[in-house]
Each structure stands twice: as C-alpha cells, then as structure tokens.
Amino acid sequence: xxxxxxxxxxWRNRVNYYKLIxxxxxxxxRVFFPPQSRCPYCSSDNVEPVSLPRIGxxxxxxxxxxxxxxxxxxxxxxxxxxxxxxTRIIAQLTDVSLEEISEGIEVEAVVRKIREDRxxxxxxxxxxxxxxxxx
Amino acid sequence: MHDPAAIYGWGAYIPRYRLPMSEIARIWGWxxxxxxxxxxxxxxVDGPDEDSLTIGLExxxxxxxxxxxxxxxxxxxxxxxxxxxxxxxxxxxxxxEALGITPSTMASDLEFACRAGSEAFRAIIGMTxxxxxxxxxxxxxxxxxxxPGDVLEFTASSGGAAFIIGKPDGTEAAVIEGSxxxxxxxxxxWRRALQxxxxxxxxxxxxxxxxHHIVNSVRTLMETLDLKxxxxxxxIFHQPNGRxxxxxxxxxxxxxxxxxxxxxxxxxxxxxxxxxxxxxxxVLDQAKPGQRILVAPFGSGAGSDAYSIVxxxxxxxRKSKAPTVDDYLVRKKTVDYAMYTKYRSIITRIV
Numbered sequence: 001x002x003x004x005x006x007x008x009x010x011w012r013n014r015v016n017y018y019k020l021i022x023x024x025x026x027x028x029x030r031v032f033f034p035p036q037s038r039c040p041y042c043s044s045d046n047v048e049p050v051s052l053p054r055i056g057x058x059x060x061x062x063x064x065x066x067x068x069x070x071x072x073x074x075x076x077x078x079x080x081x082x083x084x085x086x087t088r089i090i091a092q093l094t095d096v097s098l099e100e101i102s103e104g105i106e107v108e109a110v111v112r113k114i115r116e117d118r119x120x121x122x123x124x125x126x127x128x129x130x131x132x133x134x135x
Numbered sequence: 136m137h138d139p140a141a142i143y144g145w146g147a148y149i150p151r152y153r154l155p156m157s158e159i160a161r162i163w164g165w166x167x168x169x170x171x172x173x174x175x176x177x178x179x180v181d182g183p184d185e186d187s188l189t190i191g192l193e194x195x196x197x198x199x200x201x202x203x204x205x206x207x208x209x210x211x212x213x214x215x216x217x218x219x220x221x222x223x224x225x226x227x228x229x230x231x232e233a234l235g236i237t238p239s240t241m242a243s244d245l246e247f248a249c250r251a252g253s254e255a256f257r258a259i260i261g262m263t264x265x266x267x268x269x270x271x272x273x274x275x276x277x278x279x280x281x282x283p284g285d286v287l288e289f290t291a292s293s294g295g296a297a298f299i300i301g302k303p304d305g306t307e308a309a310v311i312e313g314s315x316x317x318x319x320x321x322x323x324x325w326r327r328a329l330q331x332x333x334x335x336x337x338x339x340x341x342x343x344x345x346x347h348h349i350v351n352s353v354r355t356l357m358e359t360l361d362l363k364x365x366x367x368x369x370x371i372f373h374q375p376n377g378r379x380x381x382x383x384x385x386x387x388x389x390x391x392x393x394x395x396x397x398x399x400x401x402x403x404x405x406x407x408x409x410x411x412x413x414x415x416x417x418v419l420d421q422a423k424p425g426q427r428i429l430v431a432p433f434g435s436g437a438g439s440d441a442y443s444i445v446x447x448x449x450x451x452x453r454k455s456k457a458p459t460v461d462d463y464l465v466r467k468k469t470v471d472y473a474m475y476t477k478y479r480s481i482i483t484r485i486v
Contacts, residue, residue, distance in 0.1 A: 014232065018229075018232060018233035019233060019235065070486075072484065073183040073184075073477060073478070073480065074183045074184055094182065094184055095151055095182060097468075110189075110193060111189055111193075112182075112184040112185060112189050113185065113186060113189065114184075123186075123220055123221070125189065125229060125233075133462055133463070133466055135455065135457065135458040135459060135462045
C-alpha cells in the first residue's frame with residue numbers, strides 16, 4: 001500500500017520540525033526557516049543550523065475552512081505569521097479558537113500531530129504554536 | 136529495600152478541553168446520581184491534534200526544564216501508556232528525538248494498564264542505581280478509551296506526567312527512599328487486541344483489584360521502611376474516580392487532608408497512566424523541603440507500586456521553571472458531547 005505523504009521527506013525533516021531548528025547564513029547573518037543548504041537571501045552555501053526561540057508574537061493570521069484530507073478533524077485551520085526575533089515563521093496555531101485569537105498575542109511552540117496518512121499510514125508530528133501558558 | 140534514588144525533574148500536561156459529566160448523562164440517559172457518586176465534575180479531553188505521545192512529550196519537556204540537566208545525559212526513556220498512537224512503533228523514540236536525547240539512549244514503550252508509567256519509574260530507579268545509566272526519563276500518559284455509554288466513559292480522560300530520575304547527589308528535587316511492587320493475575324479490566332475499547336470485570340475492579348493491591352503495596356513499604364502514617368505529609372493513590380482514593384486512604388489510616396492535595400481526578404477524570412503520577416506532580420509543585428510523600432499507583436491486571444519520597448532543598452529553585460499542574464487545571468475550555476466525539480474520532484469517516 002502506498003503512502004499519501006512521503007515517508008522519506010518526513011523523516012529528513014523530523015528533527016527540524018520537532019525542535020524548531022532553522023538555518024543561519026554565516027556570510028550575510030540572516031536566519032531562516034526551514035533550514036536549507038543555501039541561504040535564501042544571498043545564496044551562500046556557508047550556513048549553519050540554529051535553534052529558534054520557542055516563544056514569539058503573532059503578527060497576523062488567516063483561516064482555512066477547506067484544507068486537504070488529513071486535516072479535517074482540525075478544521076477550521078488557523079495559520080499564523082509569528083515573529084521570532086531574528087526571523088518569522090508561518091505555522092499552524094492550536095489550542096485557540098477564532099473567538100479567542102487576536103494579533104499581537106504571545107505564542108509558544110509545541111509538538112502536535114500535523115496530519116495522519118489515512119488510517120494505516122504514518123502519523124506526522126511537528127511544530128505548532130499556541131497562546132503561552134503563564135506560570 | 137534499595138539504596139535511595141532521586142527525582143531531578145517533574146512535569147505535567149493536561150489538555151485544555153473539558154467535558155462535563157452532565158453531558159455524558161444527558162446523551163446516554165444516566166441517572167444524575169451515577170456521575171455524582173464518582174466525585175468527578177468534568178473530564179479532560181485531548182484536542183484533535185493530540186495523542187498520548189504529544190501529551191507525554193510536553194510533560195517530559197517540563198520535567199527536563201526542571202531537571203536542569205543536559206538531555207544527552209539521559210540514558211533511558213520509558214513511555215507507559217495503554218493508548219499508544221501506534222500498535223507497532225515506539226512513542227519513546229519520537230519523544231527522545233524531540234527532546235534531543237537520541238541517539239545514545241535506550242527507549243521503549245511499556246504496557247501494564249494504568250501502572251506502566253509507574254513500572255517505568257521503578258525500572259529506571261534500578262537502572263540508575265545499578266550504574267547502567269546516569270539519568271532516566273519515566274513517562275505516564277494516556278488518552279484513555281471508554282466504550283460510549285459505558286460507565287467508564289464518565290472518567291476516562293487524557294493527561295500525563297514525567298519524571299527525570301537518577302542517583303542522589305545533594306542537588307536533587309526529592310529522594311526516593313524506598314519502593315515496593317505487589318502484582319497478581321487479577322482480571323479486573325482488559326482490552327483485547329484490535330478492540331477499540333476496554334472491558335471491566337464489574338465488581339472485580341474494586342475490592343480484589345484496586346483496594347487489595349494498593350493496601351498490600353503500601354503496608355509492605357511502610358513495614359519495610361518502619362514508617363507510620365504520621366510520618367507522611369501527603370498520600371497519593373491511583374485515581375480511577377474521586378471516591379476510591381479517599382476510601383483506600385481511610386483503610387490505610389490516612390486522613391483526607393493528606394490525600395486531597397494530590398487528588399486531581401475530581402477536576403479532570405482518570406488520566407490512567409497520568410493519574411497518581413499527576414497527583415505526585417501536583418504535590419511536588421507545592422511541597423516543602425523535608426516533607427515526606429507516599430505514592431501508590433495501581434494498574435489493572437493487576438499491580439500496585441508504593442514509593443516513599445522525601446522532598447529536597449533544591450525543589451524550591453525548580454518549581455517555577457515549568458507550568459504547574461494547577462496552571463493546566465485552570466486552562467480549560469468546555470466542549471459538548473458532539474465536539475467530544477469529533478475530537479476523540481468516535482465519528483467514523485471514510486478517507
């Protein structure tokens with residue numbers, strides 16, 4: 001039985017997705033996510049992995065009411081643009097409803113189920129952001 | 136009895152959704168006296184993107200923050216659950232990878248109904264004291280299943296707790312001064328292969344299972360350590376409902392005041408492998424140096440562990456490094472039975 005989603009792609013990216021590892025260009029100094037072998041800003045191949053902050057601020061968000069199969073239980077999907085200081089990241093938001101959300105709130109990274117490959121395939125885990133739990 | 140072991144970090148996680156008992160009674164036509172007799176007001180429900188792995192991972196992340204140790208020093212990760220996301224594929228490796236513990240570590244999933252996490256806890260005590268590993272991570276986590284309409288549905292809930300265990304070096308959060316395990320073959324609760332929901336042996340769940348095993352594990356531990364009820368500041372028992380822990384405490388001579396601080400089931404239901412370990416996490420959140428804690432998890436099938444734990448000085452510096460159990464208890468959003476069936480995938484869809 002073939003998979004709907006690529007197992008090797010998930011496997012190659014899993015650590016970056018679990019631990020929020022980005023890339024830093026040692027030539028121009030820019031930070032980016034996801035990490036890649038060449039800097040997306042200056043094309044230098046002199047890049048290194050960097051752990052991104054797990055707390056950021058929600059700059060903006062949009063809502064998807066008709067996402068692909070595999071996301072149905074989570075619909076509507078709220079996708080946020082998050083400021084992490086040295087870079088910004090686009091990520092799904094969780095543990096928050098449309099009535100509760102607002103731009104500017106502090107959010108923190110968590111690892112959740114991203115999608116399931118039908119009923120027998122791989123479960124894909126990765127980063128999402130939720131409102132910070134104060135303590 | 137073994138040499139003292141130590142807890143360096145503890146962590147909890149409880150999903151934010153709550154299903155009131157009145158919703159279950161409304162849908163299935165239960166008499167209101169049934170949920171009232173369980174002493175549970177509402178239960179925690181995992182969100183649509185959560186499972187026992189993500190719950191255990193967040194609890195472990197909190198435990199790691201409080202432990203203040205390098206994750207590479209952890210030599211074993213054990214994940215105790217009866218609601219693993221995969222029948223075959225360890226959750227422990229995902230958690231170890233996400234926390235930066237891999238690759239030089241053991242990692243495995245354990246099963247013993249509600250006490251697999253406690254089995255992990257005790258096995259890691261042995262591994263650290265024996266010198267096989269420096270530190271170990273024990274996790275108990277569940278998204279507990281219950282047949283819709285069964286009385287178990289009132290309490291089967293979601294949550295988890297995690298602990299970093301090692302040898303004492305004077306900086307530990309607490310010392311585990313002794314532990315004991317009591318098991319027999321008792322058919323009080325089970326789930327057959329490929330079955331979605333467990334069954335229970337009616338009256339078997341109480342007297343010959345829960346009460347018999349906890350009473351024996353606790354009495355043997357106290358006799359071995361020569362400790363009396365008054366030596367303990369807190370007593371935590373497995374919490375299948377809000378009534379049993381108070382009853383077994385009374386049987387063992389512990390007053391209600393020593394049990395209530397670690398009793399979380401009235402607020403969130405029975406988190407199975409979380410249960411007593413979540414109670415321990417809540418007590419560590421508030422305990423003071425020098426206080427002594429009794430913990431007795433239980434799992435069907437059946438068995439109970441008993442631990443005597445003395446709080447250390449450094450607990451004070453560790454508490455604020457992660458959310459407490461109460462932080463998660465107050466973070467809640469009520470859902471109705473319809474949303475509960477969607478979040479729990481009780482509604483069958485063709486994909």
